[in-house]
Amino acid sequence: MRNRAFYALGLLVMLIAGGFIWRLHVLQIQQYDYYATREKNNYTRYVTEEPIRGRILDTKGRVLAYDQTAYNVAVVPALSKNATATKENLFKLGAKAEDVEAAFENSKLYPFQPMVVIQDISESNRLKVLEVENDDPAIKLVLGSKRVYPYGQLGAFITGYVGMASKEDLQRDENLRPSSIVGKMAAEKVFDSYLRGQPGITEVLVDVSGRVVKETLVSTPVKGYDVYLTIDxxxxxxxxxxxxxxxxxxxxxxxxxxxxxxxxxxxxxxxxxxxxxxxxxxxxxxxxxxxxxxxxxxxxxxxxxxxxxxxxxxxxxxxxxxxxxxxxxxxxxxxxxxxxxxxxxxxxxxxxxxxxxxxxxxxxxxxxxxxxxxxxxxxxxxxxxxxxxxxxxxxxxxxxxxxxxxxxxxxxxxxxxxxxxxxxxxxxxxxxxxxxxxxxxxxxxxxxxxxxxxxxxxxxxxxxxxxxxxxxxxxxxxxxxxxxxxxxxxxxxxxxxxxxxxxxxxxxxxxxxxxxxxxxxxxxxxxxxxxxxxxxxxxxxxxxxxxxxxxxxxxxxxxxxxxxxxxxxxxxxx
Known part of the structure; x- marks a missing residue:
């Protein structure tokens, strides 16, 4: 009697173990490609880094437009624990409501892309950003650049100006991201493809809780070409x-x-x-x-x-x-x-x-x-x-x-x-x-x-x-x-x-x-x-x-x- 019970218990254990082994086989062998693809699609994101934009010069080599190093305030909405609080912090730093809302809207497609909401922040305000950054990981002080036009009004209708890519820009060019800087007028717009350069790309691996696990540099930014004009x-x-x-x-x-x-x-x-x-x-x-x-x-x-x-x-x-x-x-x-x-x-x-x-x-x-x-x-x-x-x-x-x-x-x-x-x-x-x-x-x-x-x-x-x-x-x-x-x-x-x-x-x-x-x-x-x-x-x-x-x-x-x-x-x- 005891042998029969022992035999039944052994059979049950073998069946359960077999089930686990079969399930493991299905997961590891038969469905490996499926889960690997799902992990890749769901938790790997690509973040771009804007390149230095090319210069605009006149026919004699005088610089009409160039990039200068600047500190910018960016937001990564995916890292925000409280969207309302993050927005309020950005407003206190001087960000405009329309820029903040656009950043959060664009983050639906690019959740881990830093979205610049304040450009060229003053030195006195950088400390404020760093203080906020400690409490709100979604807000970042990032080193970037700003466009400078040394001739001001004198060259305005020659150079034009740049700005963040608009919805129309994004629809027109699939290579652009909401963080991309593009020409909006005159030479900056007409010769944008020469001036823009190639963005750097970083692969970001994120776990199920939204934490960044690993960052892998795919490519570094490539500076844009310099454009010489016929203007004297x-x-x-x-x-x-x-x-x-x-x-x-x-x-x-x-x-x-x-x-x-x-x-x-x-x-x-x-x-x-x-x-x-x-x-x-x-x-x-x-x-x-x-x-x-x-x-x-x-x-x-x-x-x-x-x-x-x-x-x-x-x-x-x-x-x-x-x-x-x-x-x-x-x-x-x-x-x-x-x-x-x-x-x-x-x-x-x-x-x-x-x-x-x-x-x-x-x-x-x-x-x-x-x-x-x-x-x-x-x-x-x-x-x-x-x-x-x-x-x-x-x-x-x-x-x-x-x-x-x-x-x-x-x-x-x-x-x-x-x-x-x-x-x-x-x-x-x-x-x-x-x-x-x-x-x-x-x-x-x-x-x-x-x-x-x-x-x-x-x-x-x-x-x-x-x-x-x-x-x-x-x-x-x-x-x-x-x-x-x-x-x-x-x-x-x-x-x-x-x-x-x-x-x-x-x-x-x-x-x-x-x-x-x-x-x-x-x-x-x-x-x-x-x-x-x-x-x-x-x-x-x-x-x-x-x-x-x-x-x-x-x-x-x-x-x-x-x-x-x-x-x-x-x-x-x-």
Whole structure:
């Protein structure tokens, strides 16, 4: 009896042991891959370390933007024992609510990634962070960097600025993380892929309770490339000072290859204020003055008389006129009961094409417009790129608007009248273009229809090694009009020789140009344009100057100052 009981007990023990052995076999052998994968997916995380961003330099090697060592405050929400308390601690340290909330939201995808919420914390506040860090392991004082823009407002629309990657940035580029620093504007944005570098990666192993068990360095950060621009900060300063306190700006470029030498827009902004996060007072001031709007690339304003070259070209190309076409100018063009006057109601007597451009005669070009027709004027404007975005290596640009019968019917809901044709012919009415678009038009006039892409990039370097050298890009934009461009240039030269632009003359160069005055919605306030180039035989610089909402004259002084600054700098190099 006792033997039978002993036998039964032994059998039971063997069955239980066998079950354990079988279960161990299943866990260790049959399901090894499953649990290994589950452990890998659930408890291994990757943390990135931002690299040093590449520098931005001008054509002579002067530094426009660079990274400087700084202490930042970061939060790792996964390490927080009490999210509410952690947030409160961050607020006390000076973090903004929107930055903290964004950090906690982003941590759902990247739980162990330190999210920077305060950049470049002061030395006096570092001790406070260290004290908080002892009580709250989610808050970290981390060594990082901050972006510095030594030229401030002077270079703002050239460099732009950087910031944390937004939701849109993250959706656009899968390689980005919420902690990534990316370009937000101008060169920082356009050349971000060169400047950004490669982040370092650390593998973090976390146990079931959320504690970090092991950290393994996968790769170290790789510094971004240095980007050299075509900008010359000497000429940029000359243009900046010439514009003075006006609302407006300057574009100075090489018409033969599209290199931009200077790009000024006022009012401007200080890109350094975006590094730590712009305060509300500064933001309101910038909004009030539209300081973040590049008026030379984004404005949509009437071109005024600078548009007359398009009207004249259409008249010549479609044989509505010849260069010898002459009118007797009484000072106004009669349209039914209305009159379109010349500037200051002046009568110029007999006017042919050259004189019409030289003295910017409204009656002449209004007549040319009526003879040519709006559809043909529109076609020439479209061919020259005025109904599209400018061809430029820049991020913030606006499209041009050139009206015709269809446009007015669709947008305004009214029929087209002869007065609309006259207004369009002299760059008024519904014409709305940016200075950069008009720069394209005049570049084509200089180059007999060939258009060079306007560009900021000169070359990209890794230390002293050139890894990419930018080359001019061009296309035959409007070469079908090449037979008539010399006629346009003759009129622009006459404008400087004896017309309205004699003030542009200089012993340092021979220039040609066209001015423009456009009416605005403000009484007795005008947009004043001047587009010019030098030298005549071998153009190497073109300047677009703009003064917005002014009662003064065309920006001849601004343009002359910039041109002389260019040739003076060129002589100094020799």
């Amino acid at each position: 900060m000497d000429l940029q300063k000359v243009a900046w000072d010439a514009v003075a306190n006006e609302v407006g700006g300057v574009i100075a470029a090489n018409p033969r290859d599209g290199s931009i030498y200077a790009l000024v827009s006022k009012p401007s902004f200080d890109p350094n204020v975006f590094v730590k996060g712009i305060d509300s007072a500064t933001w309101k001031e910038y909004e009030k003055n539209s300081s973040l709007v590049n008026r030379m690339t984004m404005s949509q304003i009437p071109a005024g008389s600078t548009f007359k070259v398009v009207t004249g070209l259409a008249g010549l190309y479609y044989h509505a006129i010849t260069p010898d076409f002459t009118i007797n100018d009484p000072g106004y063009l009669q349209l039914g009961s209305a009159r379109v006057w010349n500037y200051r109601h002046r009568s110029w007597g007999k006017v042919d094409f050259e004189k019409g451009l030289a003295v910017s005669n409204n009656v002449y070009f209004g007549t040319v417009g009526l003879r040519t027709g709006i559809d043909r004027i529109y076609e020439v404007a479209k061919t020259m790129g005025l109904t599209d975005y400018p061809w430029i290596e820049y991020d913030a640009v606006s499209k041009g608007i050139i009206p015709n019968q269809q446009w007015k019917k669709e947008v305004v809901g009214e029929p087209w009248y002869p007065g609309d044709t006259v207004n369009t012919s002299i760059g008024q009415g519904y014409v709305a273009v940016s200075p950069m678009l008009m720069a394209q038009v005049y570049q084509q006039i200089i180059n007999d229809g060939e258009l060079y892409k306007f560009r900021l990039l000169k070359e990209v370097r890794d230390g002293k090694t050139v890894v990419f050298k930018a080359e001019p890009e061009s296309r035959p934009q409007s070469t079908i009009y090449k037979n008539w461009f010399p006629v346009i240039r003759n009129g622009m030269e006459a404008g400087v020789d004896w017309g309205l632009l004699t003030g542009l003359k200089s012993s340092m160069y021979t220039a040609a140009g066209k001015s423009g005055t456009a009416e605005t919605e403000r009484a007795n306030k005008y947009h004043k344009w001047l587009i010019a180039y030098a030298n005549r035989d071998n153009p190497e610089i073109m300047v677009v100057s703009l003064r917005l909402y002014t009662t003064d004259t065309e920006p001849v002084k601004i343009t002359k100052t910039v041109m002389e600054g260019y040739f003076r700098g060129k002589s100094a190099v020799r």
